[in-house]
Amino acid sequence: MRSPLSYAGIVACLVVCLSGLIFNISGYPLLEPDEGRNAEVAREMASTGDYVLPHLNELPYLDKPLLYFAVGAITMRVLGPTEFAARFPSLLFTIGTIVLVGWLARKMFGSRAVLPAVVATAATPFTLAYARVVIFDSALTFFVVLAISSFYLAMEETKEASADSGKGWTSLAWVAIGFGVLTKGPIAIILPLLVALPYGIRYRTWKVLADPISLVLFAVIVGPWILAVSLRIPDFLEYSLVTETIRRFSTTELERTGPAWYFLPMLPAAALPWSLVAISCVSVLWKLRDDQNRLDRRITFLLLWIFVPLIFFSVSQSKRPQYILPLVPAIALLVAGAWYQRSKNFAGSRIAAVGLFVLGSFFLLVHQHIADLFPASSGVAEAIPGTALGLGVVSVLGAVLAWFARSHRELLLLALSLPVVAIPFTSRKLMSEIGEDRSARTMAHAIRDIGGDRVRVVGIGAFPQSLPFYLKRAMIVSTPDGSEITSNYLIRRFDEFRGLGSTLQDSEWWKEALVTCPQPTIFVTRNNNDIVRESLSAYLDLVYSGRKYSAYGPCGPETFALMGR
Numbered sequence: 114m115r116s117p118l119s120y121a122g123i124v125a126c127l128v129v130c131l132s133g134l135i136f137n138i139s140g141y142p143l144l145e146p147d148e149g150r151n152a153e154v155a156r157e158m159a160s161t162g163d164y165v166l167p168h169l170n171e172l173p174y175l176d177k178p179l180l181y182f183a184v185g186a187i188t189m190r191v192l193g194p195t196e197f198a199a200r201f202p203s204l205l206f207t208i209g210t211i212v213l214v215g216w217l218a219r220k221m222f223g224s225r226a227v228l229p230a231v232v233a234t235a236a237t238p239f240t241l242a243y244a245r246v247v248i249f250d251s252a253l254t255f256f257v258v259l260a261i262s263s264f265y266l267a268m269e270e271t272k273e274a275s276a277d278s279g280k281g282w283t284s285l286a287w288v289a290i291g292f293g294v295l296t297k298g299p300i301a302i303i304l305p306l307l308v309a310l311p312y313g314i315r316y317r318t319w320k321v322l323a324d325p326i327s328l329v330l331f332a333v334i335v336g337p338w339i340l341a342v343s344l345r346i347p348d349f350l351e352y353s354l355v356t357e358t359i360r361r362f363s364t365t366e367l368e369r370t371g372p373a374w375y376f377l378p379m380l381p382a383a384a385l386p387w388s389l390v391a392i393s394c395v396s397v398l399w400k401l402r403d404d405q406n407r408l409d410r411r412i413t414f415l416l417l418w419i420f421v422p423l424i425f426f427s428v429s430q431s432k433r434p435q436y437i438l439p440l441v442p443a444i445a446l447l448v449a450g451a452w453y454q455r456s457k458n459f460a461g462s463r464i465a466a467v468g469l470f471v472l473g474s475f476f477l478l479v480h481q482h483i484a485d486l487f488p489a490s491s492g493v494a495e496a497i498p499g500t501a502l503g504l505g506v507v508s509v510l511g512a513v514l515a516w517f518a519r520s521h522r523e524l525l526l527l528a529l530s531l532p533v534v535a536i537p538f539t540s541r542k543l544m545s546e547i548g549e550d551r552s553a554r555t556m557a558h559a560i561r562d563i564g565g566d567r568v569r570v571v572g573i574g575a576f577p578q579s580l581p582f583y584l585k586r587a588m589i590v591s592t593p594d595g596s597e598i599t600s601n602y603l604i605r606r607f608d609e610f611r612g613l614g615s616t617l618q619d620s621e622w623w624k625e626a627l628v629t630c631p632q633p634t635i636f637v638t639r640n641n642n643d644i645v646r647e648s649l650s651a652y653l654d655l656v657y658s659g660r661k662y663s664a665y666g667p668c669g670p671e672t673f674a675l676m677g678r
Contacts, residue, residue, distance in 0.1 A: 122523025123228055129527060130211075130235035133534030134204060134244050137541050139197035141548030142555075142579065146599050148247040149553065149579025152199035155185030155247075156582055159194070165341050170576070170616045171587045175349055175602040176357065179338065180295040181249045194585060203251040207244035210255045211235050214442045217262045218449045221411050226446075226453035229526060233390075233445035236530030239383035239438050241537070249297045250435040256293030257304045257439040260286045264309035265414055268318035280324045287327040291334030299358050304439060307421045312414050352602055361431040371432035376423060380437050384444040385472075386465040386529050391444050393461030394451035401450065412450060418443035452522065462519035465529055466512045473508025473532070476501045493550055496543040503539030508532040550660055557583030559657040560635050564667050572597065573623045573638040573645050577662055580637070587616050588637075591623035627652070627668055635666035 143149045150169060157168045158179075167174040167182050184202040192198040211234050218230030234240060243251045267282035286305065293301025306322070313319025342349045361369070381388040401409035419440050426436050451460050476483075480501035484494040514528035537544075549555060557580055560570060570580070570588040576597035581587050590597055595607040595617055603610060603617070611617040626634060627649075635656060638645045640663055653665035 119523060122521075122527065126228060126232050126523060126526050126530065129530060129534050130232055133236065133241055133530075133537055134207065136537045137544065138200055138204060138245050138537075139195065140541060141196070141544040142552030143196055143199060143247065143582060144548060144551045145553070145578040147578075148199065149577070149582055150599060151182070151247045151249075152185065152194075152579065153582040155182045155199065156189055156194045156585070157587075158182050159186035159189040160585075165338065166345055169600060169603075170581055170590070170598065172598070172600075172603055172610055172616060173346055174600055175342070175346060175352060176600050177249060178295045178298060180292060181252045181297075184252070185247070194582065199247045199582075200245055203246055203248065204244050206252040206255040207240060210251070210258050210442065211240075213255065213258050213262060214445055217258075217265075217442075218446055218453075220262075220266060221446065222450055222453040226449035228523070229452045230442075230445050230449035232526045232530050233384075233387040233448045234442050236533045237384045237387060237441055237445075238533055238536070239435075239441055241533060243435055243438055245537070248435065250438045253293055253297045253301060254439045254442075256289045256296060256301055258442050259289035260293065260301075260305035261308050261418060263289060264305055264322060265312070267321050268309070268313055268316065269410075271318045271321045280321065280327065283321050283324045284327040284330055286322075287324075287331040288334065291331045294335050295338060298353060303425070304422055307425055308414070308418045311421060312417050315413070316410065352605075356601060356605070362429045369431040369433060373427050375432045376426055376437055379434055380419075380423065380440060380444075383434070383437060384441050385533070386469055387444055387448050389465040389468045390451070390461035390529070391447045393464040394447065397451045397460040398447065409450075412447070415443045415447050415450065419447075459519055459522060459525055462515055462525055462529075466515040466519070468512075469508045469515065469529070469532055470512035473505045473510075473512060476505030476508065480505060492546040493543065496546045500540045500543045504532065504535060507535040507539065553577035553580035553662070554583050556580060556637070556657045556659060556662060556664060560584065560664060563656045564633055564635055567633070568667050569632050569634040571623055571626055571634055571636050573636055573649075574620070574642060575637050575639050575662055577637065589616050589618055589622075589626075591618045591620060591626075593620040630668035633667035633669055635664050636668075637662055637664045639663075 143152050154167045154169050154174055157171070158164060161168070164179065164183050164186065167177070167179055181202060184205075185199060188198045188201045189195075192201070211231055214234045215227045215231040218226040243254075263282045263286035267280070267286065270282065286309075290301050290305060309322055310319060313322055339350060381392075384391075398412050399408070401412055422440060423437065426432065448461075480498045483501050484497040487497075511528050511531040514531075515525055518524035518528050556577065560568065561584070566586075570584065572580075572588055572590045572592075574592055574597060576588070576590045576592075576599075578599065592598075595604050595611070598604070598617075607617065611619060623636060627636065636649055636653065638649065640646070640658075640661060646663060646665075649665040653668060655663060655665055656667075657664040
């Protein structure tokens with residue numbers, strides 16, 4: 114029976130982890146390009162009521178499926194198009210993933226494994242970061258974890274009972290995969306099968322993975338949306354499967370490549386400090402054996418969960434940090450597997466404490482010089498030392514507490530989670546400065562102050578990704594190739610979508626718009642485009658100047674007089 118002190122420790126761990134996920138989540142503008150673009154797609158979906166075909170700047174956006182955008186759109190319909198509404202889906206899916214990991218820990222190791230699994234999932238840099246970003250990977254991770262967990266339980270029940278006993282879990286797995294496909298495409302099929310299939314082959318339970326009824330459920334979830342989009346965009350399926358999946362994996366065409374070892378240092382960093390605990394627990398985990406003196410099936414499954422997808426992503430030509438987010442729960446479950454039994458000293462706690470102490474000491478020693486290592490605006494550079502100092506202090510304190518609390522599980526979990534949970538608190542000023550540096554919010558306010566809601570906005574070789582979101586309307590982009598939109602689909606179909614009535618126009622269109630000016634118009638251009646800036650400044654007022662973009666206007670009758678028309 115737990116003591117009141119133990120219950121207090123559990124509550125403290127959960128409150129601390131939750132505060133790290135939530136604190137200041139809407140305290141800074143949407144970061145470009147990803148947050149601005151994804152939030153705008155959701156805003157347009159909410160505005161138009163079209164929950165089938167995503168749109169960006171009033172153009173079809175087929176780079177990602179609809180589910181994450183739809184959840185964001187529903188949130189915005191309720192709360193309005195705000196930063197919190199845009200980020201809330203990621204937070205929601207992250208909390209769902211944490212709950213799933215705790216549930217799976219209980220299924221695998223018992224009730225005492227739940228808290229370590231929950232805390233070790235919640236208090237990692239990657240979990241914290243992607244819970245607060247308008248990006249698909251938190252949602253994908255939720256569905257992948259649900260699918261992997263369900264496949265595991267299906268195979269375990271099949272082994273222990275009859276061949277049909279695990280089919281309910283298999284159905285749940287394929288339902289999760291279906292929703293995962295609607296979130297980020299075929300990768301939601303690949304990841305769970307990369308884990309479950311080798312495990313099923315190893316223990317001769319793989320047949321349960323291909324239950325026909327479950328596959329029908331998957332088709333019922335995914336098929337109608339694919340059909341509906343294909344009727345409107347006939348080449349959708351070819352683009353989704355060939356360009357966004359096969360070419361992304363096998364070629365450098367999408368310019369997201371990296372070296373083969375790209376994820377090797379990233380995964381331990383993504384799961385700090387629990388990756389240090391897991392590595393230090395190898396001997397403890399190795400001692401967990403089955404009745405035939407082989408490595409425990411649970412540990413085998415978790416190792417497959419980590420290393421098979423890691424190899425897959427390392428081979429792939431497309432590499433981004435968030436791809437390995439679905440592997441973090443497996444590391445947390447390894448920690449839970451090593452810590453679920455009562456112990457005088459919990460394995461790996463000293464190594465983790467030393468690692469945090471070294472990291473904290475590094476921040477304390479070099480916090481004044483860290484900004485010198487990264488090119489940044491003056492505001493961002495000024496905020497970095499304070500953030501590093503705060504993280505250094507909390508990391509050292511957490512390390513000391515973890516060292517002396519290594520026999521008290523709740524206190525140890527709290528100590529190891531504090532440095533990660535402190536990141537949103539210590540970086541509040543830094544994130545505000547980064548937001549101003551990488552967002553169009555201030556520009557949007559300047560445009561609205563000058564021209565109100567009716568002024569037309571034209572980007573000349575420029576498309577600040579969050580500007581339409583903050584303006585709450587689309588803008589016209591005068592561009593040679595559409596690359597500013599950052600949509601692979603629109604870049605490849607540029608000639609098809611530019612022209613009359615479109616928000617995409619050719620690179621010379623803005624000149625005619627400046628001369629004729631049928632309605633008040635503000636022109637946005639990049640600061641490094643000196644020729645365009647000189648042309649605009651000769652006839653229009655400068656209404657905004659930032660680090661990347663400037664805005665001029667609005668044009669009107671006085672423009673004709675200045676140009677001698």
